[in-house]
Amino acid sequence: MASDDTYEYYGKAGRxxxxxxxxxxxxxxxxxxxxxxxxxxxxxxxxxxGMPAFPCNVGINETTAHYTSPSEDTSRIxxxxxxxxxxxxxxxxxxxxxxxxxxxNPRLTPMIWTAEEALRKALEIxxxxxxxxxxxxxxxxTIERRGFKPIRNLTGHVIERYTVHTGLAIxxxxxxxxxxxxxxxxxxxxxxxxSKPARGEVKDQDIAYIxxxxxxxxxxxxxxxxxxxxxxxxxxxxxxxRRWLARIDWLTKPDTTFGKLVTSKxxxxxxxxxxxxxxxxxxxxxxxxVREDGCENLTA
Numbered sequence: 001m002a003s004d005d006t007y008e009y010y011g012k013a014g015r016x017x018x019x020x021x022x023x024x025x026x027x028x029x030x031x032x033x034x035x036x037x038x039x040x041x042x043x044x045x046x047x048x049x050g051m052p053a054f055p056c057n058v059g060i061n062e063t064t065a066h067y068t069s070p071s072e073d074t075s076r077i078x079x080x081x082x083x084x085x086x087x088x089x090x091x092x093x094x095x096x097x098x099x100x101x102x103x104x105n106p107r108l109t110p111m112i113w114t115a116e117e118a119l120r121k122a123l124e125i126x127x128x129x130x131x132x133x134x135x136x137x138x139x140x141x142t143i144e145r146r147g148f149k150p151i152r153n154l155t156g157h158v159i160e161r162y163t164v165h166t167g168l169a170i171x172x173x174x175x176x177x178x179x180x181x182x183x184x185x186x187x188x189x190x191x192x193x194x195s196k197p198a199r200g201e202v203k204d205q206d207i208a209y210i211x212x213x214x215x216x217x218x219x220x221x222x223x224x225x226x227x228x229x230x231x232x233x234x235x236x237x238x239x240x241x242r243r244w245l246a247r248i249d250w251l252t253k254p255d256t257t258f259g260k261l262v263t264s265k266x267x268x269x270x271x272x273x274x275x276x277x278x279x280x281x282x283x284x285x286x287x288x289x290v291r292e293d294g295c296e297n298l299t300a
Contacts, residue, residue, distance in 0.1 A: 220264075
């Protein structure tokens with residue numbers, strides 16, 4: 001069991017995320033710059049006393065995960081789109097993770113309702129000793145009953161200090177997980193829903209805007225070494241955005257220096273993920289703490 005201080009950190013991070021969840025729908029409007037959404041969410045986390053646990057993700061239509069704006073991003077929210085905003089806050093490394101989907105197309109709104117219903121039903125049954133596979137089966141059944149399809153190769157995850165994804169995966173389909181929930185676990189549950197004709201899987205794009213520190217050995221120049229030290233100090237093992245490094249005023253060759261860290265595999269990227277058949281996707285996500293008698297929703 002974790003200490004009371006640990007639970008307080010998780011609780012505070014969760015309360016920050018819960019406040020921002022209420023603000024997100026007002027940010028998603030036709031013509032709004034995607035980078036403005038990212039930076040407003042991240043700034044609000046800091047304003048409320050936390051730090052971003054990872055860059056704010058904005059997934060439009062078939063873009064499902066890992067898209068955050070680069071510094072030069074000029075893209076805007078298109079009319080008739082469905083937009084997923086996935087974000088997290090941490091306090092001293094203790095993370096709360098959540099996602100909100102907003103539809104600018106009434107035809108796609110039932111997809112959001114379905115994701116939210118699947119999430120709600122999953123949280124109702126989580127308790128110590130429950131097989132994780134039962135949650136996946138319930139999520140899949142709920143989504144299919146509404147005439148939609150789950151994304152089978154994206155999952156929820158166990159969260160630990162300074163680590164967003166660790167340990168057991170929490171699937172959105174039946175038969176893909178072993179293990180059971182344990183008292184004291186912090187878990188993010190996140191159903192992804194797409195249309196019935198879709199493949200129901202995501203694929204990597206050959207581009208990444210979110211990175212993490214992989215190793216410290218390999219930098220050659222003094223600037224490369226300083227940048228690795230900065231990343232380790234500021235973000236530790238948490239994901240960070242390439243655009244965040246634009247704030248560093250002592251970098252003389254930012255693109256070259258960062259590129260060498262990628263080439264030497266000191267940092268590794270998270271490829272942008274899209275639905276394989278180009279169909280729109282909705283997402284719902286909360287972070288919960290497994291208690292003796294069920295689970296506590298930290299981000300509600």
